[in-house]
Amino acid sequence: MNPIHHLAAASLVALLAGAAGAQPSQQMDYEVTHNFDFRPAGDVVEVRGLEFRHAWLRTFYAGDAWGVESPAQDPDFDPFGTESWGAVPGGVPGAFNSGLFGSPVPCVYNDFIIPPGGINSGVCLVVDLSPSNAAACTEFFVWPYNPAGPFRIHGSVKSRGAARAATPIRGAAQAYAFSTAAVTARGGIQLANGSVQWNPVIDIESVGGGSSATAVRDPIHFVATNLVTGDVVEASLFDFDIQAAGSGHVRWDADLFETDALELDFVLGIPPQFLAPGQHGRIELRIRNGVVDTAIDDGIFAGLLPPVGTTIPLAIPLPNTFDLDYDLGLDPSVPWDVLTDLSGGGGVNPAVSDTCPADLNGDGILDFFDVLAFLEAFAMGSADADFNLDDELNFFDVLAFLEAFAIGCDGGGDS
Numbered sequence: 001m002n003p004i005h006h007l008a009a010a011s012l013v014a015l016l017a018g019a020a021g022a023q024p025s026q027q028m029d030y031e032v033t034h035n036f037d038f039r040p041a042g043d044v045v046e047v048r049g050l051e052f053r054h055a056w057l058r059t060f061y062a063g064d065a066w067g068v069e070s071p072a073q074d075p076d077f078d079p080f081g082t083e084s085w086g087a088v089p090g091g092v093p094g095a096f097n098s099g100l101f102g103s104p105v106p107c108v109y110n111d112f113i114i115p116p117g118g119i120n121s122g123v124c125l126v127v128d129l130s131p132s133n134a135a136a137c138t139e140f141f142v143w144p145y146n147p148a149g150p151f152r153i154h155g156s157v158k159s160r161g162a163a164r165a166a167t168p169i170r171g172a173a174q175a176y177a178f179s180t181a182a183v184t185a186r187g188g189i190q191l192a193n194g195s196v197q198w199n200p201v202i203d204i205e206s207v208g209g210g211s212s213a214t215a216v217r218d219p220i221h222f223v224a225t226n227l228v229t230g231d232v233v234e235a236s237l238f239d240f241d242i243q244a245a246g247s248g249h250v251r252w253d254a255d256l257f258e259t260d261a262l263e264l265d266f267v268l269g270i271p272p273q274f275l276a277p278g279q280h281g282r283i284e285l286r287i288r289n290g291v292v293d294t295a296i297d298d299g300i301f302a303g304l305l306p307p308v309g310t311t312i313p314l315a316i317p318l319p320n321t322f323d324l325d326y327d328l329g330l331d332p333s334v335p336w337d338v339l340t341d342l343s344g345g346g347g348v349n350p351a352v353s354d355t356c357p358a359d360l361n362g363d364g365i366l367d368f369f370d371v372l373a374f375l376e377a378f379a380m381g382s383a384d385a386d387f388n389l390d391d392e393l394n395f396f397d398v399l400a401f402l403e404a405f406a407i408g409c410d411g412g413g414d415s
Contacts, residue, residue: 010226026350029162032216034344035199036183043338044151046113046330047100050182051138052345053125058174059132059167064410066161114183118144118155131166131173132410136179136347152318159345165352172353180217187208193329196220198238199321199343202252206244206261214250218344220272224328227335237275237324240268240283248312252320258347260313262290270299276325286365287312358404360384366408 039397108125122139142155185191200218217237225232244250248261257266264287270278280301285292290312295305304318330336359364360373375383377391385393387400 009404020060026166026206026352027162027164028175028214028348028350029204030214030216030348030386031080031158031160031201031203032175032218032344032346033156033158033201034181034218034342035201036128036342037152037197038153038185038194038340038341038342039150040185040194041190041192042149042151043187044147044149044153044185045188046186047113047142047145047153048126048184048186049110049119049140049157049345050107050180050184051110051140051179052178052295053123053136053138053165054176054347055125055127055136056176056309057127057129057132057134058167059129059172061331070375071378072234083125096106114140114142116145118142122158124161132164132173133178134161134163134175136161136177138179138181139413140181140183142183153183153185155183157183157342157344161346161348163348163350165350168353172351174349174351176347176349178345180343180346182341182343184342185340187338189330189336189338191340192222192330192336193326196237196324196326196342197321198324198342199239200252201282201320202250202346203241204242204244204250204346204348206247206249206348213349214242214244214347216240216344216346219341221341221343222323222326222328223339223341224330225337226331227337229334233328233330235274235326235328236269236271237326238270238322240266242266252318254320255319256322257316257318257320258314259287261287262312263287268301270322271323272299274328279322286312354411356408357387358401358408365371366405370405 005012018403024118027350033409042066101228119140119142120247124135124137124139127133137158137160138156139160140155140299141157143152144150145153159179159181159309161179163175165173165175165179167173198220202216203213206214218238220237221239222235222237224234242250244261245263246261248259248264250259250261250264251257264285266283266285268281268283270280270282279300281301282296283301283305284294284296285305292308293312297303297305301318304316306314306316328338330338356366358370358374360370360377363369374385374387378397381393385401387397387404390396
C-alpha cells in the first residue's frame with residue numbers, strides 16, 4: 001500500500017494540527033447610467049420603458065441557483081437579450097445573457113408604458129448561495145412630458161449590479177449579474193429628425209483573484225418602417241462597447257476616462273451618416289497585459305488617446321456629454337413608423353477555482369502537514385474533510401483527498 005494511503009487509513013481518528021481556509025473570492029461591480037434629453041421634431045405617440053435583469057450562481061459545493069421571476073425571455077424583447085458577446089480579452093468566455101449551454105434564458109424582463117407624468121422607480125434581482133451572491137438592478141427616472149408637444153423626453157436609465165464568486169473551503173464558483181434598461185419613443189415621420197443629448201457614466205470595479213469578465217453596451221438606435229412597402233431603415237447614432245477581463249477599475253465621468261485594467265477593449269462609434277457635420281467620431285482603445293496595444297481616434301476624438309505602448313493606469317480627457325442633431329432622411333411622401341431606442345446595460349461574470357484542494361493548511365505546499373490537517377478535520381466531523389461534497393464523512397472522502405493529493409497543485413503533481 002502506498003505509505004500515504006496507509007497513514008491516512010490507519011490514523012483517521014487521530015487529532016492532529018492544521019486548518020483549512022476559504023478560497024479567495026472575486027468581487028465585481030458595475031454601474032452604467034445613461035442621462036438623455038431627446039427632442040424630436042414631433043409626433044411622439046408612445047413612450048415605453050424596457051428592462052432586463054438576470055442573475056445566477058454556479059457552485060461546485062452547493063449546486064446552482066437561478067434568479068428567475070419569469071420562465072424565459074422573448075427573443076424579440078431587446079437586442080441585449082439573447083446574444084452572446086463572444087470572448088473578451090484573455091480568452092474568458094463572454095457568455096453574457098446567453099443561457100447555459102444554449103438553454104433558454106431564465107430572467108426578468110418587463111415592457112411598460114411611461115405615462116406623461118413620468119416615472120421614478122428601481123428594482124433588483126438578488127441570488128444568494130453564501131459566500132457567493134449576485135444582484136442585477138435597473139432604475140428609471142423620466143421627467144413629466146407634454147403628450148401634445150413640444151416634445152421633450154428627458155431623464156436617465158441605470159443598470160447596476162454586483163457578483164461575488166467565492167467558496168467556503170474549496171471547489172469552484174461562478175457568479176453572474178446582467179441588466180439593461182431602455183426608454184423608447186414611437187411615432188411617425190416627425191420622429192425621424194431632431195436632437196439627442198446623451199451622457200453616459202460608467203463605473204466598473206473588479207477586485208480579488210480568479211478570472212472575470214465585464215461587458216457594457218450603450219446604444220442610441222432608430223428603426224423606421226415604411227408602412228406602405230414594409231422597407232426598414234435602421235440607424236445607430238451612438239454605440240459603445242466596453243469589455244474587460246481580470247481585476248481592475250474602469251470609470252468614465254466628468255469628461256475623464258480612467259482605467260487600470262490589465263485587459264480592456266473600448267470601442268466607441270458615432271457615425272456621420274445621419275448627423276450634422278462635425279459631430280461624428282470613433283475610438284478604438286485596446287489594452288493587453290497593462291499596455292496600450294491599439295489606439296485609434298478620429299473625428300471629434302482625434303488626438304485624445306495615448307500612443308501605443310503607454311502603460312496603465314490611464315487617465316484620458318474624454319468628453320462624455322454629446323449633443324447630436326440627426327436626420328434619418330426618410331421620404332416624407334409615405335407614412336412611417338419610427339422607433340427610437342435609448343438604452344444601455346452592463347454585466348459581470350466573475351469565477352474562482354481551487355487549484356490546490358489538498359493544500360488544507362494553505363501554505364502552498366503539499367506535504368505531511370496537509371495529511372495531518374485532513375485527519376484532524378475528519379476526526380472532528382468537520383465539513384472541511386467532506387472532500388466528495390456529499391454531506392457525509394466516510395472512506396470515500398479519504399479516497400477523494402488522496403486523489404487530490406496525488407494530482408498535486410494545479411494538476412502539476414506538486415506532492
